[in-house]
Amino acid sequence: xxxxxxxxxxxxxxxxxxxxxxxxxxxxxxxxxxSAQLTGLSVEVDGRPVExxxxxxxxxxxxxSISPASPILFPRGSEAKITAIGSFAPGKHRVAVRARVxxxxxxxxxxEDEAR
Numbered sequence: 625x626x627x628x629x630x631x632x633x634x635x636x637x638x639x640x641x642x643x644x645x646x647x648x649x650x651x652x653x654x655x656x657x658x659s660a661q662l663t664g665l666s667v668e669v670d671g672r673p674v675e676x677x678x679x680x681x682x683x684x685x686x687x688x689s690i691s692p693a694s695p696i697l698f699p700r701g702s703e704a705k706i707t708a709i710g711s712f713a714p715g716k717h718r719v720a721v722r723a724r725v726x727x728x729x730x731x732x733x734x735x736e737d738e739a740r
Contacts (some may be wrong), residue, residue, distance in 0.1 A: 628731030632657065633723070638703070642717065642737040648674075649708040649717060649739055659700045663692040664724030667708050670717055675709045695726060714739055 641652035649669060665687040667676040676687045680698055687706075690696050698704060706721065721733040 626729030628723075628725065628729050630732060630734060633721075633731050633733035634735070637733065637735050640737065642719075642735075642739045644712060644714060644739050645707065647677075647707050648710045649712045649719075651706055651719065651735070651737070653698075653704045653706065653721075653733075655698050655700055655702055655704070657700065660698045660728065661695045661726040662690055662698055662723055663695045663726050664722070664730075665690045665696075666722045667706060668720040668722075669708050669710070669712065677707045677709070679705045679707075692724075692726070712739060 635657065636653045636655055638652040638654050643650050665678060667674055667687060677684055678687055678696065680696060680702060683696065685696060716736060716738050718736045723733070724730050
């Protein structure tokens with residue numbers, strides 16, 4: 625399977641979007657590259673896997689439910705909100721998002737930002 629370079633994936637992160645919520649740690653991705661059908665998605669915060677949800681265009685799904693048999697569309701020009709479930713302290717956090725994209729391959733987005 626092809627690999628999507630990290631430098632390309634970094635372009636989708638909305639800088640400064642990381643914040644704490646009642647559910648956990650939220651951040652946003654904006655797809656200005658190309659419409660993509662996500663066939664796999666997982667999230668790690670500070671080096672450990674976490675349960676997470678993704679919301680695109682009003683559709684909210686657990687990331688664990690995304691698969692080749694049950695993909696989610698991330699249209700070009702749209703924004704996604706990812707919520708990592710748990711209790712997180714204010715401050716800097718390292719987040720890794722692993723994604724499989726139909727027709728493009730797999731990739732890993734790594735970000736570090738401050739949650740307020």
